[in-house]
Amino acid sequence: MQPGEQRDEVEMLSLMLLIRRFEERASQQYQAQKIGGFCHLYIGQEAVVTGALAAVRDDDYVITAYRDHAHALARGTSADACMAELFGKETGCSRGLGGSMHFFDRKNHMYGGHAIVGAHVPLAVGMAFAIKYRDEDRVTLCFFGDGAINQGSFHEALNLAALYKLPIVFICENNLFAMGTSVKRSTSLKQIIDRAEGYDIPGEIVDGMNFREVRDKVAEIVDSIRKEAHPAFLEVRTYRYRGHSMSDPASYRTKQELEKYRLDDPITRLRAQLTREGKLTNEQFDMLDKRAKETVLAAVKFAEKSPQMPVEEVYDYVYFNGAKE
Amino acid sequence: MREITYRQALNEALAEELERDPNVFLMGEEVAEYHGAYKVSQGLLERFGPRRIIDTPISENGFAGLGIGAAMVGLRPIIEFMTFSFSLVAFDQVVNNAPNMFLMSGGQFNIPITFRGPNGPAHQLAATHSHATENFYASVPGLKVCAPATPRDAKGLLKTAVRDDNPVLVLEAELLYSSKGMVEPPDEELLIPLGKADVKREGSDVSVICYAQTVPLALKVAAQLEEEDISAEIVDLRSIKPLDEKTIFDSVAKTHRVVIVEQDHPFCGVGAEICYRIQKNIFDALDAPILRVSQEDVPMPYNERLEKSVLPNADKLFAAVKQVCYA
Ligand SMILES: Cc1ncc(C[n+]2csc(CCOP(=O)(O)OP(=O)(O)O)c2C)c(N)n1
Numbered sequence: 001m002q003p004g005e006q007r008d009e010v011e012m013l014s015l016m017l018l019i020r021r022f023e024e025r026a027s028q029q030y031q032a033q034k035i036g037g038f039c040h041l042y043i044g045q046e047a048v049v050t051g052a053l054a055a056v057r058d059d060d061y062v063i064t065a066y067r068d069h070a071h072a073l074a075r076g077t078s079a080d081a082c083m084a085e086l087f088g089k090e091t092g093c094s095r096g097l098g099g100s101m102h103f104f105d106r107k108n109h110m111y112g113g114h115a116i117v118g119a120h121v122p123l124a125v126g127m128a129f130a131i132k133y134r135d136e137d138r139v140t141l142c143f144f145g146d147g148a149i150n151q152g153s154f155h156e157a158l159n160l161a162a163l164y165k166l167p168i169v170f171i172c173e174n175n176l177f178a179m180g181t182s183v184k185r186s187t188s189l190k191q192i193i194d195r196a197e198g199y200d201i202p203g204e205i206v207d208g209m210n211f212r213e214v215r216d217k218v219a220e221i222v223d224s225i226r227k228e229a230h231p232a233f234l235e236v237r238t239y240r241y242r243g244h245s246m247s248d249p250a251s252y253r254t255k256q257e258l259e260k261y262r263l264d265d266p267i268t269r270l271r272a273q274l275t276r277e278g279k280l281t282n283e284q285f286d287m288l289d290k291r292a293k294e295t296v297l298a299a300v301k302f303a304e305k306s307p308q309m310p311v312e313e314v315y316d317y318v319y320f321n322g323a324k325e
Numbered sequence: 326m327r328e329i330t331y332r333q334a335l336n337e338a339l340a341e342e343l344e345r346d347p348n349v350f351l352m353g354e355e356v357a358e359y360h361g362a363y364k365v366s367q368g369l370l371e372r373f374g375p376r377r378i379i380d381t382p383i384s385e386n387g388f389a390g391l392g393i394g395a396a397m398v399g400l401r402p403i404i405e406f407m408t409f410s411f412s413l414v415a416f417d418q419v420v421n422n423a424p425n426m427f428l429m430s431g432g433q434f435n436i437p438i439t440f441r442g443p444n445g446p447a448h449q450l451a452a453t454h455s456h457a458t459e460n461f462y463a464s465v466p467g468l469k470v471c472a473p474a475t476p477r478d479a480k481g482l483l484k485t486a487v488r489d490d491n492p493v494l495v496l497e498a499e500l501l502y503s504s505k506g507m508v509e510p511p512d513e514e515l516l517i518p519l520g521k522a523d524v525k526r527e528g529s530d531v532s533v534i535c536y537a538q539t540v541p542l543a544l545k546v547a548a549q550l551e552e553e554d555i556s557a558e559i560v561d562l563r564s565i566k567p568l569d570e571k572t573i574f575d576s577v578a579k580t581h582r583v584v585i586v587e588q589d590h591p592f593c594g595v596g597a598e599i600c601y602r603i604q605k606n607i608f609d610a611l612d613a614p615i616l617r618v619s620q621e622d623v624p625m626p627y628n629e630r631l632e633k634s635v636l637p638n639a640d641k642l643f644a645a646v647k648q649v650c651y652a
Contacts, residue, residue, distance in 0.1 A: 088631075
């Protein structure tokens with residue numbers, strides 16, 4: 001996207017559908033044991049990453065934690081490359097070496113996929129430092145969960161970003177739980193946003209189930225950062241519908257709570273907004289959904305028939321010895 | 326004796342030590358209400374209450390340090406790392422504070438603390454979640470490190486660790502949590518000393534030295550070797566530091582051939598140290614160079630086939646044994 005341009009909302013809805021259908025399919029393929037290791041799904045949180053990325057340029061930097069499939073898809077990594085990564089195939093975005101928690105895509109400015117809680121927040125600050133160092137007008141978007149805000153690395157990173165006035169938006173995807181621990185049981189503050197105040201970083205709370213609100217808020221902040229570099233913090237309130245990972249039955253929360261959020265579904269919401277405004281018909285929506293499902297099915301096929309990296313080749317990935325052609 | 330899982334054995338050890346000593350408490354991520362990410366602390370919150378079974382935020386450096394501080398003033402913390410891969414976030418506390426305090430304070434502050442949790446590769450958890458940390462920690466003066474392979478050893482070593490007046494790391498293994506074995510009944514006190522290896526299988530042709538996840542591997546290979554008329558003695562270290570040299574040397578004196586199978590990396594791995602000690606002390610007993618089977622010197626890939634290829638496995642161990650036996 002070029003400066004001043006607005007992403008088409010129907011396209012963004014279509015992206016949200018792609019993410020949802022991708023995750024549903026990933027869940028099914030995990031159960032069929034085509035996918036191994038840990039697998040964390042993003043279902044319910046789609047408006048956060050799509051909203052935020054609708055407000056930035058393609059050359060801005062994006063980094064997140066391990067619940068990362070959606071961030072790669074939203075950054076433009078193909079469903080094929082994402083699914084192939086889950087299958088551990090050489091055609092995956094990290095060549096099958098990283099897996100679900102470690103999606104990387106340099107070309108699309110997706111800097112991971114990081115599985116140690118809190119560890120990527122300083123990296124994001126480093127990327128923002130490089131932007132300022134080179135006197136560019138990019139921004140870094142750093143996504144993380146509510147669980148990350150109690151790690152030392154998070155605190156150190158926020159202080160550094162504020163101290164050096166770096167162009168970064170810290171986006172806390174507050175889905176109320178870190179595994180089975182609710183924010184109430186992990187954090188001494190009444191609200192997460194107050195963490196930002198402690199470092200003199202401007203912050204706001206955003207409704208993460210509302211695509212437009214996320215997009216507009218991020219757009220406003222990014223606009224300000226591009227004029228004069230500074231950090232900002234958003235606490236985006238959202239909800240994950242599934243368990244923490246595929247093995248978590250999520251018995252620490254009630255059915256009623258889940259239902260409450262499902263009724264506020266981000267896809268349903270944007271769809272309703274667009275329909276009300278006459279920008280989307282039911283037929284069009286069904287078509288988008290059908291297309292998303294087909295893309296994901298094709299991705300599964302692609303992943304299935306893709307090759308695995310030959311065993312000897314993994315040794316080429318220990319040290320970098322100059323670019324391979 | 327009755328058959329229980331490794332997980333249950335650890336759970337019993339925790340419960341018995343919590344029962345015995347009111348200064349013992351268990352702290353870590355998801356240990357209380359969730360009963361542990363791997364359910365090792367099942368039922369403990371209900372039995373001992375939230376004063377002693379304590380959930381933490383994701384703050385490894387913080388709660389590891391909290392444990393050390395509490396130990397300085399008389400408590401006996403058990404700190405659970407959800408996995409030892411995450412202990413790296415607390416490396417400063419575990420390596421710089423816990424083991425140094427005693428010497429640094431001129432002997433005023435010993436640190437009776439237990440750090441425990443699963444260690445080593447599990448299955449397709451990729452590079453950040455597959456660390457085998459035993460060689461990092463064993464290289465630090467002042468730390469004790471054990472890595473039990475059976476339910477009985479897990480229970481006995483964990484109980485001993487909690488009673489030890491120094492920092493002890495109990496490196497469990499995710500892939501062993503559901504494995505079963507015979508253990509003394511709960512009313513019989515089971516303490517297994519640190520620094521005592523256990524010959525898990527007697528043999529005469531070759532000593533296979535192993536620990537933790539490599540013990541079942543070695544036992545499996547020993548059965549295969551039997552068919553080739555090679556009699557392997559399986560020496561389970563159980564504790565890496567202190568190291569039971571006597572049991573190792575006795576075995577080597579008998580078999581004259583050694584393969585070490587470890588779950589860490591080859592460079593500066595646990596096996597390198599054992600190798601050094603064997604050649605230094607009983608060089609003349611050796612009939613062949615010592616071989617080591619370890620992980621390959623590669624960060625852990627996610628892909629299943631690649632993961633298998635960089636882990637120690639039965640084929641590699643089998644081949645190494647045949648090589649030292651010139652068979
Ligand atoms: C340093 C570290 N400690 C513990 C874990 C295990 N773990 C993985 S995810 C997670 C919960 C994180 O929750 P949150 O940050 O809120 O993100 P969400 O899962 O909600 O996306 C925990 C404890 C880890 N990966 N890294």
